[in-house]
Amino acid sequence: MEKNVIIEAKDLVKTYGEGETITYALNHVSINVYEHEFLVIVGGSGSGKSTFLNMLGGIDNVDSGEIFVNGDDIVKFNDKELTLYRRDSVGFVYQFFNLINDLTIYQNVILAPGSRNKAKAYSLLERVGLKGKEQKFPRQLSGGQQQRVAIARALNKYSEILLCDEPTGALDDASGKEVLKLLEEIHNEGKTIVLVTHTKEIAGMADRVITMKDGKVVKEEINEHVIKAEEVEW
Secondary structure (H helix, E strand, O other), X not given: OOOOEEEEEEEEEEEEOOHHHOEEEEEEEEEEEEOOOEEEEEOOOOOOHHHHHHHHOOOXXXXXXXXXXXXXXXXXXXXXXXXXXXXXXXXXXXXXXXXXXXXXXXXXXXXXXXXXOHHHHHHHHHHOOOOOXXXXXXXXOOHHHHHHXXXXXXXXXXXXXXXXXXXXXXXXXXXXXXXXXXXXXHHHOOOEEEEEEOOHHHHHHOOEEEEEEOOEEEEEEEOOOOOOXXXXXX
């Protein structure tokens, strides 16, 4: 069965500096993301993986290239259109959670851009294992719990795409595995997930794995033997 392309990134270029000091964060990168796919992009620091994810999320601008999301080229969006795109079309999970420390975790979930459903926030927090902690503040939670709040926040909108930037990077092994199990469940329910990481072992969970280095795609492979989150060891 032919897969539907949900994101088509074509010939993306992003540079810093100029002349002899120019550095390519992205050097003519083209990547498709398919509907309901779990795509993992691996690479070391400076490989361009997080820059690419920020492009998909409408957070960073490209120097040249095209990014079609459900047929619309977001590179051509104006500021208002980008704001609506970030609000409605993508959920974002960051390495360092990006929670507002002066708000309760319930408030963090309902007040995030695009988080429209207050009643759903309670069920989401229950789902991520935080029932009874709705009125706690982020500083009262462990790192793993804070990341689960961030995932609940990302899910409390109507977006079909979840972008994850090193979601286990700031966590210990046990907490990291809990987050991976949650992402696995979300993917199995039909969400498209793009996850970037320097932890190669996580790639075992992916439907497809892309390796980046020095701003380029250097390898792409279908994962013939997908493992469960509980089997990931690092």
